[in-house]
Amino acid sequence: MASIAAGGIAxxxxxxxCPEWCAIDHAKEDVPGxxxxxxxxxxxxxAWLRPDGSLSGDDGPWDxxxxxxxxxxxxxxxxxxxxxxxxFDPYAELTVETADQFIRDLKTxxxxxxxxxxxxxxxKEKQS
Numbered sequence: 001m002a003s004i005a006a007g008g009i010a011x012x013x014x015x016x017x018c019p020e021w022c023a024i025d026h027a028k029e030d031v032p033g034x035x036x037x038x039x040x041x042x043x044x045x046x047a048w049l050r051p052d053g054s055l056s057g058d059d060g061p062w063d064x065x066x067x068x069x070x071x072x073x074x075x076x077x078x079x080x081x082x083x084x085x086x087x088f089d090p091y092a093e094l095t096v097e098t099a100d101q102f103i104r105d106l107k108t109x110x111x112x113x114x115x116x117x118x119x120x121x122x123x124k125e126k127q128s
Contacts, residue, residue, distance in 0.1 A: 018042055019042055019070070021042075021044045021068060022042040022043065022044065023043060023044055023045040024040075024041075024042065024043045026040050040071075040072045041069050041070065041071055041072070042068075042069070042070045042071075042072060043067050043068065043069050043070075044067045044068040044069075045067065046065040046066060046067040047065065047066045047067070048063050048064070048065050049063060049064045049065075050063045050064075063084070063085040064082065064083070064084060064085070065082070065083050065085055066080055066081065066082050066083075067080070067081055067083075068080055068081070069081050069093075077095070079093035079094055079095060080093070080094040080099045081093055081094075082094060082102070
């Protein structure tokens with residue numbers, strides 16, 4: 001897209017308009033060349049889970065995080081990205097359907113961890 005500027009015509013790409021849920025400052029966070037490069041990924045704020053029970057995004061031994069990612073240029077569908085918080089480790093991109101399955105599996109996992117916790121409490125009760 002061209003725009004008229006003092007002294008002639010200057011090329012000016014349209015600004016990136018973030019969806020309401022986007023939590024990224026693209027001018028700071030994206031690859032060099034922004035705003036000329038419109039190939040940006042919109043990203044929501046993250047949900048965090050840590051083994052010590054902290055739900056913040058502070059540094060720790062590991063964490064599980066999830067956020068929405070959506071390419072500006074629409075070359076891929078928006079997804080929920082699950083990450084273990086270690087650079088270059090595998091991550092998963094979930095659709096609505098696979099996110100639903102993950103939530104069901106997480107509920108099953110949580111119930112099993114609750115059973116283990118209860119068993120541990122019973123063992124400690126017998127020891128005292």
